[in-house]
Amino acid sequence: MLKKTAIEKISQLAAVLMEKGTLLAPVKEVAGHNFAEINDPQKVDLNFYNTIISPKGAFFPPKEDFIKYKIGKTITEAEQIKVDSKPVFLFGVRPCDVKSFSIMDIHFNAAGIIDPYWSQRRKATTIFGYAYDLNQPVDAADFYNSLGIYAADPEGSDIFMVKKDKDLLLKGITPKGEELLAQLNTLVDAGKDDEKYYEETLKKGKEYKTRFLCIDQDVIAKKLEAVFNNNDFWTKVSSACLSCGACTFVCPNCYCFDICDDTIFGKGTRRRVWDACMFTDFTLEASGHNPRTQVYQRLRQKINHKYSYHVKKYGVISCVGCGRCTRSCPVNIDIYSIVEEALKL
């Protein structure tokens, strides 16, 4: 089933989705676009390349409250905070980001490690994938092709969207998506040429080339392992690194977090917040010992984790090549270039 709507009427679609549940969609901010919960349907803006921060926050928000507690004289009362199970529509996710969700599932939604917050949100969410605009140039930082992802790849989406001139074509991919599409009465049925355009776009997506690294993840993983002790190399590639958390916070696949208690007047919240392996205190131990005091150690950890350890442990690189870390890096460190350098060694 292929449906369509004029892009200028996108707010009508947004309004309908807002009635059915929570709508998360790109909105324009000063610095660029980001996903946000939509309160005003007019705010939805599909005129973007990709968001600054990845949509992982839809399932793994920067701050997740677990428990509210009150320290009493004899007992401390605590109450667990439940996830709202209202339907969520995550609208306008680029194919590489859609892919990232399945990698993140390994950590939050795989057998043995079911994170209730992640999994419940995943279940409640319908993902509207959105093909890159093939008429626009590829951003120089992107390299998702290296990870086997293409610009118009519907895999993982419940509904996949393709922009056709002034229209938006929507295709149900999963039964959940199909079902939803059928209910969205602001959409009209697409015509034959739309069908054709949609299919052609998926095909043309493969020709829409990003930078390309190496298709064999095991080669990369082994190489990185081999150069682990090459301190000169790591020092050199990290010499510009500021050790801030910008790259990890925008990354769709970074999942590290910290758990902290915030108490005021004896009442408090235990919550999970994003953490970053680039921070000095990330590995600070209670004893005061810190195994990674140097910038190069932290950057090496970050790259190895994504491209080496993750491959060995889970069989997949923990990166989708979206280019966000490169774009957000205050000093233009390019993770692709570092891996490329390593491969040359």
Add this chain to the structure above:
Amino acid sequence: MDFEPKILGIACNWCTYTGADLAGTTRLQYPQNVRVVRVMCSSRINPSFIFRALQLGADGVLVGGCHPGDCHYNTGNLYARRRLATTKKILEFAGIEPGRFRVEWISASEGNRFAEVVEEFTTQVKNLGPQTKLKIQE
């Protein structure tokens, strides 16, 4: 009901705290909105104390130290003057009413001055109403 502001006072041990005691021994009457923390010197006051006090819901913060030149530690209050003045400018530019933060030099013999300042400041803060901007909402 009348709004009764909660004001955090931070007083140096040697001058303002002693002056506040003197106000008591001379049985001056003044509003009871100020709750005083004693520190050894006004220079002990970290600017973040002020920010934190406002976050904790203080409607105003009153800092008291020795008169410049009379610091028990010679020069502590001269540093404090610069540091707290800067704090005040920061609060002001952040959009916090500057009237919520006041630094006064009150010597150990100025019990009446202490009472006067508390009275004045309490009225001033009362007129500004509750401080909601920085206060952490539970």
Add this chain to the structure above:
Amino acid sequence: MSRIGVFVCHCGLNIAKTVRVSELAEFAATLPDVVVARDYKFMCSTPGQEMIQRDIKEYKLDRVIVTACSPLMHEKTFRKVIENAGLNQYLLTIVNIREQLSWVTHDIEEGTAKAKALLNGAVYRARLLAPLTSRVIDVNPDVLVVGGGIAGIQAALELANTGTKVYLVEKNSTIGGHMAQFDKTFPTLDCSACILTPKMDAVLQHKNIQMLTYSEVTEVKGYVGNFDITIKQKARYVDHNKCNACLACTEKCPGKGVSEWDEGLVKRKAIYIPFPQAVPQKPVIDRESCTYFIKGKCKLCQKVCEQKAIDFEQQETFSTVKVGAVIVATGYDLMDTKPLVQYGYGQYPGVYHSLEVERLFNSAGPTGGKVTLRDGKEPQSIALLHCIGSRDKNYCEHCSRVCCMYSLKFAHLFKEKTSADVYQFYIDMRAAGKGYEEFYNRLIEEDVKFIRGKGARVTDSEEEPGRLIVEAEDTLTSKFLRVPVDMVVLCPAIVPRADSKDLARLFNLSTDKQGFFMERHPKLAPLATMTEGVFIAGVCQSPKDIPDTVAQAYGAAAEALTIVVKDKMELDATTAMVNPASCCGCQNCVRVCPYSAPSFNVDKRVSEINEALCKGCGLCASVCPTSAIIARHFTNEQVLAEMEGLMEF
């Protein structure tokens, strides 16, 4: 988890009147970590103290909160109490609900509510307190006495007699102070010199006293037990080691200066001793009036000096003494009465101030003890005007305390030495002292006219040129009086020394509104100051008479002894320390510390604090951007927690 005991004091009704103390204790019992909370009539009494100690043992308390009067009052008392019960003294928290609460409100609702907030703050803070160990330091056994008046002399002698080495610093060229200017002392009318000069001589002779006249303290470093004090010896231009006090120089000297000692009533030589009984009996040269220093030649004194003691090249010198304690006894000045134009001082020659009159009575004074006016005539009628600048909001609010009595003394001496009529213009006669009222009665019988009404104006008489008219209302008859007199004696306010502010700064003393040095507590520590190891005696603390001054001098000597008699002493443990793991090496602490306690360890790239030098102000902790400096007992966590507790309710 802490085990906190809360002890709420009623202080009789002082607190209980405006704070519901039992409700406060009940409230305390509801707070987390508080295992026992009680209220009691007088917590500082023996039963109160025993109650605390009993509870510490019974409830295994590890923190004690006493909710009572100001910590400045009884913190030390209660620290001892818990220490004797086996608890570290720094685990005590005092909540001040008397001076800063019950005494400053009438409203029991308001009082109780605020008391709860304050107590809550203390509980928050108490949880984070840590036991601290006091530092033990060596104590220097010597004492410095600043000021060589009767207070300084008495204190120095007392100390010296116990075997203590004393440095006595006096800024004039002789010791003796104001008392040496007087002729008689009230109320006994005994001769001032007869009492004082033997004491001055005893100072000179005492092997344990090093007298430093014509000297001033210029720098004070160190702390209780270990003061390093720099003293400036002003240039005397006379080598006192060589001088044999023949005083031939003073006879030959052609220079003329104004005699400070005689309050400017006469001239003196440029090389001089202030008065014949001066100690030391050795002259100094006053640059301002010395012909050689003015014109470049003369040196007559040098020519007559057989000892070759005159040294025009002499320079001021600086020396440092190390002492364990200091007594400040710097005395007073009289207020300048010229701004009070209505009394005509400086305008009419017949108007005198009290110190001038003291010199007129003195047989060693400018008139040889005869009471004559500036024109040499004996006054026929004299008015004494009380409270000139004293008890006056426009000048000095305080009562100068001795004027009533010395005015009576003056009246007696006037009656004795002249045939003049004597009028006293007073507001209230204050004669509270042993034998004082009796003295007042005696003067009434001597037919002195007491006029209850403050002198309003002194003007010259149009009818009798040269005479003065004192105008005042006799408030007892409501009559406006115009009293013709020949001499008017003003009793000006007693004020702190002109340079007392500088001295206060040197020794870190607090001053009161008028500038007198403040005692730590008017009743509990009347001679101690806010600076450990520095004590005050005499009029520099507030106006008082000679008996009180001498009593204070004895007291201050005893206070100083309590410090220097031991060779070690404990210092407060509330110093700062650096947590090297958090130090970023910015060196802010090094830059700001007034005592140079922090230093930068270049190898480790972190700051370190010498705790012996640290006075615990906490400045370094607040300028430390990484919170690496821990101001013990006032740590960031403790202050933040207290703030949180205070703001909760």
Add this chain to the structure above:
Amino acid sequence: MSQAVTPYLEMSQAIMDAGGEALKKCYQCGTCSGTCPWTPITHFNIRKLVRYGQLGLDGIEDFMWGCSTCKFCVDRCPRGVELIDVVMAIRNVYSGGGMLPQSLRAFVGSMSARGNPWSGDQGSRNDWTKEKYPLFSEDKEYLFWTCCTVCYDPRNVKLAKAAAEVLNQTGISWGLPTTDVNCCGESLKKVGDLELFERLKNNNLNFFTSSGVSKIITVSPHCLASFKKDYGQDYEVLHLSKLIDKKIKEGKLIPKKDFGGAKVTYHDPCYLGRHSGVYDAPRDVLKSIPGLEFVEMKRSREQSMCCGGGGGGLWMEKLKGERLSDLRIEEALSTGASILATSCPYCITMFEDSIRTLNADDKISVKDVTELVLESLEISIDEPVVDACSV
């Protein structure tokens, strides 16, 4: 009859409530009464007044009108008692009870009915101008505030005209108030009628606000002190003598006429001197006039004598021998001066009276400093000013 009295503390409280709070501070030292110019010559005793007030004793009404609010006692009081406030409060409390003396009834009545103390018609306030001088409008810098006394009292109208002419010479832009205004109310307040004072004040404030007044020049020090202290507004108020002094120093006014060695002495009006702290400006003006020999009286500046006209004194009958102005004229005469200069219409009125009763017209004349300046500028107000070009 029993001589015993009982303190009447309710009365004492009433006085404190009416603004005499300072009563409490007094310790009866007698500095005020010893300083007061009235004590030597009348039975008025300011200390006793305070004492009676402290205890609320009867008999206070017999002497409470004696004070001329010269402020000498306030300046001297060691306890900082605002004695004038006490006097006002006592008068307020007792006159509220109908104890106003006969001579002040006309004064208060005129104030109430006509808004001025001289029973003049309110509409004819500006009649003296003969429409020669401009009214204030917003484009003008200064409002020239004419005291009621200079508007209605024939002697002082001369002062009004002199002031207007001198102002014209200074080059500033100025205007007069319309006839909507009324007396500043200063004396009325001192007499204790605080309620009526409020009415007068508010009426004047209405005029100031509606016409955009920000700077005011006064000819009377009483208006000056009232605007500054009693009106509770932040106007820039300037006494004419200060303006003249400034303009002479700037060279905008140049006194020309030589007085040929005439001796002049200066009387400090209490409200210009002690109340407002202006001592030098009028003296400097006098000293800038050619050929005037300036001599001081014995009591001058901060210690100046009072003329007796303040605090309602101008409208009260005083017996011969109980007039301060008489004593002051004698003091002026003793300096040998032929001109007694001053800067206050009240002082002028008081002194003119005294000169008449002392028969001293041939020895001394009273002039406002402004009048002397005008004379020295060689401008006459008696005839129309002739245009210089047409001569």
Add this chain to the structure above:
Amino acid sequence: MTDFKKIEENLKKEAKRLLESGEVTVVLAYGKGFDEKHPMPFAAKSVADVDNIVFNEYCNYNMARYLVRYPQGTKIAIAVKAADSRAVIQLIQEEKIKKENLVLLGIPVIGMKNPKTDEVIDSKTTCGMHNPVLYDVLLGEEVHGQKIVSPYDVLAEYEAMDKDARWQFWKDQFDKCIRCYACRKACPMCYCDPCFIDQNKPKWADKAPQSPGNIMYHLTRFHHLAGRCIDCGECSRACPVDIPLYLFHKKVAKECEEMFNQVSGMSIEDKPVLVNFRVEDSDKILE
């Protein structure tokens, strides 16, 4: 207009000379990035590294940030533009580095650009100076004749705001903060390790990216940088969510300048204003 190529040549030449002669062991400059628009901070440690040096209008980095990474005594040459040189001066004042260990390669430049927006960087977001304050070698012609614009002009609009509107403005800005700490890491003056906000004893604020903690972090940081910020604008350019931190820093700098009559990073003789005092400082500053 600045001749970027010429400066690049001079930079390479000087770097080569200094490394070859052994005068320095590190040259802190700019190197090639993954494309021309994205150059990177670069530390050349050998003559071979010099080839990698570039200079173009996107080389905004304040290389002073990297100085404190090297052990004391390391001889370093550093490329400094105007604000960068002020950072070096400020670090010398704070005794973090010593002038004798440094060779300052001064770059006078006009027309640097923000790669995100392609806007020219001027006094709106930085101190707007063109010539280095302190240098040993000058790599180009000094810029003169430019209109002098106060770096504080941009504040007028915010200073004129009603306090409630200004509060709302800043609250919205700080609410965006994701606590990635790029601002403090990009800042040449933020050399604290650990930063106060990372501490648990005391815990100054919560770690979660939400209003109270964000405000505490930023306000305290503004105070820590008061009188030290040299207005290079790095914090704002580093910020992934574009919080205009430079505005607040400018305001604090302006106030400090008015109160203490000293501009940060202009003279190595100065002492940082907040660890200094003058007895004659006025109490008016507290009003």
